[in-house]
Amino acid sequence: xxxxxxxxxxxxxxxxxxxxxxxxxxxxxxxxxxxxxxxxxxxxxxxxxxxxxxxxxxxxxxxxxxxxxxxxxxxxxxxxxxxxxxxxxxxxxxxxxxxxxxxxxxxxxxxxxxxxxxxxxxxxxxxxxxxxxxxxxxxxxxxxxxxxxxxxxxxxxxxxxxxxxxxxxxxxxxxxxxxxxxxxxxxxxxxxxxxxxxxxxxxxxxxxxxxxxxxxxxxxxxxxxxxxxxxxxxxxxxxxxxxxxxxxxxxxxxxxxxxxxxxxxxxxxxxxxxxxxxxxxxxxxxxxxxxxxxxxxxx
Amino acid sequence: xxxxxxxxxxxxxxxxxxxxxxxxxxxxxxxxxxxxxxxxxxxxxxxxxxxxxxxxxxxxxxxxxxxxxxxxxxxxxxxxxxxxxxxxxxxxxxxxxxxxxxxxxxxxxxxxxxxxxxxxxxxxxxxxxxxxxxxxxxxxxxxxxxxxxxxxxxxxxxxxxxxxxxxxxxxxxxxxxxxxxxxxxxxxxxxxxxxxxxxxxxxxxxxxxxxxxxxxxxxxxxxxxxxxxxxxxxxxxxxxxxxxxxxxxxxxxxxxxxxxxxxxxxxxxxxxxxxxxxxxxxxxxxxxxxxxxxxxxxxxxxxxxxxxxxxxxxxxxxxxxxxxxxxxxxxxxxxxxxxxxxxxxxxxxxxxxxxxxxxxxxxxxxxxxxxxxxxxxxxxxxxxxxxxxxxxxxxxxxxxxxxxxxxxxxxxxxxxxxxxxxxxxxxxxxxxxxxxxxxxxxxxxxxxxxxxxxxxxxx
Numbered sequence: 136x137x138x139x140x141x142x143x144x145x146x147x148x149x150x151x152x153x154x155x156x157x158x159x160x161x162x163x164x165x166x167x168x169x170x171x172x173x174x175x176x177x178x179x180x181x182x183x184x185x186x187x188x189x190x191x192x193x194x195x196x197x198x199x200x201x202x203x204x205x206x207x208x209x210x211x212x213x214x215x216x217x218x219x220x221x222x223x224x225x226x227x228x229x230x231x232x233x234x235x236x237x238x239x240x241x242x243x244x245x246x247x248x249x250x251x252x253x254x255x256x257x258x259x260x261x262x263x264x265x266x267x268x269x270x271x272x273x274x275x276x277x278x279x280x281x282x283x284x285x286x287x288x289x290x291x292x293x294x295x296x297x298x299x300x301x302x303x304x305x306x307x308x309x310x311x312x313x314x315x316x317x318x319x320x321x322x323x324x325x326x327x328x329x330x331x332x333x334x335x336x337x338x339x340x341x342x343x344x345x346x347x348x349x350x351x352x353x354x355x356x357x358x359x360x361x362x363x364x365x366x367x368x369x370x371x372x373x374x375x376x377x378x379x380x381x382x383x384x385x386x387x388x389x390x391x392x393x394x395x396x397x398x399x400x401x402x403x404x405x406x407x408x409x410x411x412x413x414x415x416x417x418x419x420x421x422x423x424x425x426x427x428x429x430x431x432x433x434x
Numbered sequence: 435x436x437x438x439x440x441x442x443x444x445x446x447x448x449x450x451x452x453x454x455x456x457x458x459x460x461x462x463x464x465x466x467x468x469x470x471x472x473x474x475x476x477x478x479x480x481x482x483x484x485x486x487x488x489x490x491x492x493x494x495x496x497x498x499x500x501x502x503x504x505x506x507x508x509x510x511x512x513x514x515x516x517x518x519x520x521x522x523x524x525x526x527x528x529x530x531x532x533x534x535x536x537x538x539x540x541x542x543x544x545x546x547x548x549x550x551x552x553x554x555x556x557x558x559x560x561x562x563x564x565x566x567x568x569x570x571x572x573x574x575x576x577x578x579x580x581x582x583x584x585x586x587x588x589x590x591x592x593x594x595x596x597x598x599x600x601x602x603x604x605x606x607x608x609x610x611x612x613x614x615x616x617x618x619x620x621x622x623x624x625x626x627x628x629x630x631x632x633x634x635x636x637x638x639x640x641x642x643x644x645x646x647x648x649x650x651x652x653x654x655x656x657x658x659x660x661x662x663x664x665x666x667x668x669x670x671x672x673x674x675x676x677x678x679x680x681x682x683x684x685x686x687x688x689x690x691x692x693x694x695x696x697x698x699x700x701x702x703x704x705x706x707x708x709x710x711x712x713x714x715x716x717x718x719x720x721x722x723x724x725x726x727x728x729x730x731x732x733x734x735x736x737x738x739x740x741x742x743x744x745x746x747x748x749x750x751x752x753x754x755x756x757x758x759x760x761x762x763x764x765x766x767x768x769x770x771x772x773x774x775x776x777x778x779x780x781x782x783x784x785x786x787x788x789x790x791x792x793x794x795x796x797x798x799x800x801x802x803x804x805x806x807x808x809x810x811x812x813x814x815x816x817x818x819x820x821x822x823x824x825x826x827x828x829x830x831x832x833x834x835x836x837x838x839x840x841x842x843x844x845x846x847x848x849x850x851x852x853x854x855x856x857x858x859x860x861x862x863x864x865x866x867x868x869x870x871x872x873x874x875x876x877x878x879x880x881x882x883x884x885x886x887x888x889x890x891x892x893x
Contacts, residue, residue, distance in 0.1 A: 180556045180852055181556065182556050182557065182558050182559060182562040183527065183559075184530065184558075184559045184560075184562040184563055184566065184568075185530050185531050185533075185568075186563075186566045186568050187556075187557075187562040187563070187565070187566045188556075188566065190556065196852075198891075199851075199852075199891050202891055204854070204855060204887075204888070204891070206855075207855050267721060267724075268724075270719065271719065271720070271721070271724060271728075272716035272717075272718075272719035272720060273714065273716065273719075273720055273728050274724075274728055278716070288715065288716050289716060289719070290650070290651075290716040290717070290718035290719035291716075291719045292651060292719050293650055293651040293716070293717070293718030293719030293720070293869070294718060294719065295870060295871060375519050375520065376519050378651070379519060379652070381651070381653070381864050382651075382718075382864070382870075392520065393520070396520055396523055396524060396527060397520060397523060400523060400527070400558055400559055401556070401558065401852045403556075403852065404852050
């Protein structure tokens, strides 16, 4: 038996407790406390300015959100759902398409996959700055191309009818590489014998995809759909930088950010919106996970 | 049998480990404590936070260098963040939460930031800092003698005290830039009435020139909307009455005796709609960060540009050869009513808990010395708020110099309960046509309804 250098048998009993105490402390300070504080602040009228009075007002913020300000709240919830659904569907379709296209051996395909994944490593600020310049309606290249090809012009991000779809596309451009990588990993786990057998049975490409590839990618789809949808339900950074929540792009996350940390910050109201966002994420996340896992079992 | 028992007698590794561990922990603790104590007692770093305005930041750095020279051993750390995309509020919250700032730039609260108790409104930043006694009252500081007292009281006054140094003042509402060469080319002069402005726009349009440019994506067209109603409401009332008129208007809105559907706002919306027919068609996608430079480089297009006077340096730096001027948009057909509404801007404050309060006051003294302040207003294009320093004569300040004497403090937006929709406090010109899709009359009605609902909920 090897001797333990740390203390006697008596003191050694404390080692497990000490070991978990550090992460527990971290959890208490960085997870439990902020969560509890958000719940509490959502019940107050508080500007968020350190040292300013925190006035407890019960459910006043919740009441306001669903009575006098309900149109604003529902509009933000609706935009969030459209945004999350749009990004999730497009990202899954494009990510899967790219995975099928680039799941081949060879240095060139490795390079292509790296290029497709690259936008993921850019910060949101860089991506937003890049697309703000591209989509500038006076001096941006998008305007020149649109004008050159169709003789038309557009305000792009300043046009309420297309600003949300544009942000959805930018998000998809940024994160499709990640979705692709998860699908590539899934594709490589499918036994080639299944395809060989299907080919011998005379199955075409579409039939092989529908009966082998898609069902065998169920676990990858669960991960991709869940992660993408959850990320989108809390989205605000890209929107903040591109449109500041204007032109029909105010998601619940953006609305919360503006209320809690905007120029005339009201952290109490913002915390209430954070609680609404949490509840929405919990419900949608739960439903998605339940449905997708059940689908995995069925397949 | 204990594993220890199998070891030879003498100092076992475990026995050695214990005193070594104790010594290690003690040494670590001592070094951490030493580091802490040295940082609190010896550190002479004056921390200043200011939002990003290139000219202002550059000049502040010059003052900082001067201050460091005059105070050997003192370092000035300047923290900056852009006002766009909530960058500045985020930095501000951070330095306030960590109590890590000695001199903090603030947008001055003005008297409307302290709603009466009956409204139940919790003041936002920076008024909340004042009411919670976190800003130093500077009314009796020696350097305040340099500043116009009325200005300082309006910008940072509360309950008899003055809680900031009003370092800058600009024309925001009604602010309009123009290209004199383009006007001269078509035999036009700076319009002094609303009808003249529209006539000028028609002339330009007839020559294939898009008359007006604006950063529509960030809502700068609101400068026009607010400028018009400021002039219609203030008409030729003395500038000294502006604060009273503004506060009475806020009370009237709160009590429901004034609404966004009132005739004055209907007229405003109608004029606004007419002017907006002449803007760059895709202005809704132009951001405030790029607009001044985009306007400046297109010397043969866009004779007018809706923007505040704070962008003077950005415009002149983007195209130094551009002949450029600034005036207040004429919102009425009575030239004497078309005065410039003023907006106090950067105001230096010192938190009561600042670690280097004395140094902060010395820095403000240095900044406020007329010779230094003269450099500041020249660099930033700000109107002077010091009594002995004249507003600088720059190539675009001709109209301002000639008309500043009758300018007044801009009307503030009505008090809004927490969480009120954006268009409750003022019709949303981003939603309104032509930037948005809502007809002006509908937007006025929406604003009225939203304000009434927000007040009802608050009561």
